[in-house]
Amino acid sequence: VTLQILLTAKKILNPSKPIHMFGLGLPQFFSLAVASGCDLMDSAAYILFAREKRYFTLSTGTKKLEEIEEFPCHCPVCTQYTPSELRELEEPSQIELLARHNLYLSFSELRTIRQAIKEGNLWELVEQRIRNHPSLVDAAQVLYKESPYIERFEKVYKSHGRMFSSIESLQRPIIQRYLLRIQNNYRVPEGVDFLIIVPELDVRGKSSPSVKEWINLIDNNMVISRERLHVVLLSPVFGIIPLELSETFPLAQYERSNLMTSKHAQEHCLKMISPFFKSHGKSYNKCAIIVPEEYTNQFDEVVKFTEDHPINEIKSYIEKETKINCTQFKHIQEIFEFFKITESL
Template structure:
């Protein structure tokens, strides 16, 4: 699978099949071969790229089996794009054992020309005992091993019920498959147990092969799409569009409504201005079923379109935060999501500002990084000065009194920001100056935070104008760029010297370039982080322990990269696992010889899995030096 854009674990990507590419995230509508009333033209007009049908239903129906074996599944259901076939596992869960074994049903899917073939896995239920779930995980893996081949796309469902360690084990085992559905979740979806789903998706995603698509089996309601995508789901399947239509339910992104209780269809609906709800109620059942199904599919794909746009503009997290207030079960799921440390998978910054809503925002990855850095910052044993809102005007130059106090002491200076205190030097670094606050004070949190700081360093007091002396012992601007460097690269040594020249924008006063002699070491980005020049990369390469902040490639790729060309995933031999997506990295060989500098497109934990696409977007190669 190739990835183009990402936010957290969410990604816009491409997965190739024999009948075409699938751009993710997307939905596969479930097509019942006995009830196929939507044409491929109608499906594609809504945005359908691929569909899913059930090979078990086809095989157990003699006429369908014969037609599928003769003409193929694509002709049978009249769809010429990618088709995934399920194996009958869900039917086995609902009705008991089915009459075919794993080998038979997989071979049948191959014989009818399925693009994505699903093994006959063991469905794990939420109420299963640990021993039952573990046995199902092991048997499902055994079944994958007996049919897994390189000449077909085999879907190996991740099972394990609600037991985190079993989901983790299953994710690692099933990563041998080329396509990774998360199974056993329909009962949780039907009972609104979204917080359990959050845990299942996270444990499945971060322990599986990142280069392979993650499919949430049965996750067909748009209410939970954004959550699922943010946590790494690429593909869904949905039979809800037709199930709701059968019950005269009209689907919207936030829920469903009864056809008899709506006044009109929304403007985005394919039924808008063509039919009124009253006219549809009076229509014959077949017509009503088809038209409502089209509307419901459109609602589903509207949500997918919105999610893709949110990933592109880096606002999906914000969208999920908004969605979390739509239902108590979603809010509980949101709080469960925040309890996980997903920081390693988030970019160093986002293109969009970070919205501060309430105290739950403190659990956001970006604020967690700030707090973690602040803890290390105040542990140096030096006296720490807290500067409150009244003394600090964010967005304005540092006042002369505070600047004098800073430059004539060696104290730690923390500024108040959203009722917490962070290093003054990070005043412009994401998300500090890119935050849109609610303006609602959180006094209890502030007091607890100050107490926490004092437990780390008792030498803490609030700023007063008597602080400081007459002799200048440090320069704030130079300290600032070194502190940004410490934060960005998790380093305790200084990269910049007092003699380095700092060039600021004449219009804004913001730092632009840092030079040593006539060479640029780094440029400060709009998000307050540093972009290294190749000269800066050379300096950094001599300071950081190997392989920290490095992506390691072979000689052939290195020669290419040294000329300023991007690093492709397939040439990455190793990397620092702690690399953060969007952060600058050095491209070296396995001996540490520098080829180039650039920014990583994914985290170090993901980089070794991908084989297609760009791993590092190179700024400069060593041959430019």
């Protein structure tokens, strides 16, 4: 409810007007509040929890002093005292020292947030923090539902690549932006008749040894004119990535975990490709999907292609939604004859 009120206020107020939140609570919540539009804040949680002999951590929320064997923090309090030494002090001293630690940690988190904003990594920080408690994961859904609104304020370019490490990463505004632009701003190259979809592998775009080899075979084929072939990558994060855009930000500057091939991620990928085909599907007479049995990774090792990659699921979707004649192939060389049949009909 707090985040919903904050986001509603942010939409109504002039963006130049700062919003102050009273009683923000534990440090784990700070980054989520800032991402939702909070500019200023205060909190008495540091002393309130200290009175209950509770010690702030960023990884597990609060801990009772009596349960702690080692202090994970390096603040002046935690480096001067051990938990057992702190427990031996009089209660007022315990409360004061715990309050100091809690305050140190709170200010440390604020500095971390400011640095994340400067580096353009606030979303990554939010995703780290919400994993500390299920209620934070639930609260974050309020923020993610507002991605279309937040996207308007997201920077077009950032100096660092993006890290997509969890399912929550798939709900970021930067993905919403790509979805809108590929649907509304992108144009299929003139003269194209055939679509070739290749999987994005362990490294992005043409940096992959196998993708580079496939592109070379396509470019030098003697069967179908290259101008009639449109090559796109299928990314578990961004969906359809036209090859000509594959070296632009953020499509070439991101890392993803293997979670991006989970069932949830596959559903996300199908959602991402839908606008592309609704806007551009009529440009293609046929579609060839490359689903290799194996590929060469960035270490020049030949490895088995994962069955969980969303490219395994898109054939039926494309045929159902677009009526394009679509076939899967294991090898690039096979697709040219598939396209050539159209020439002779």
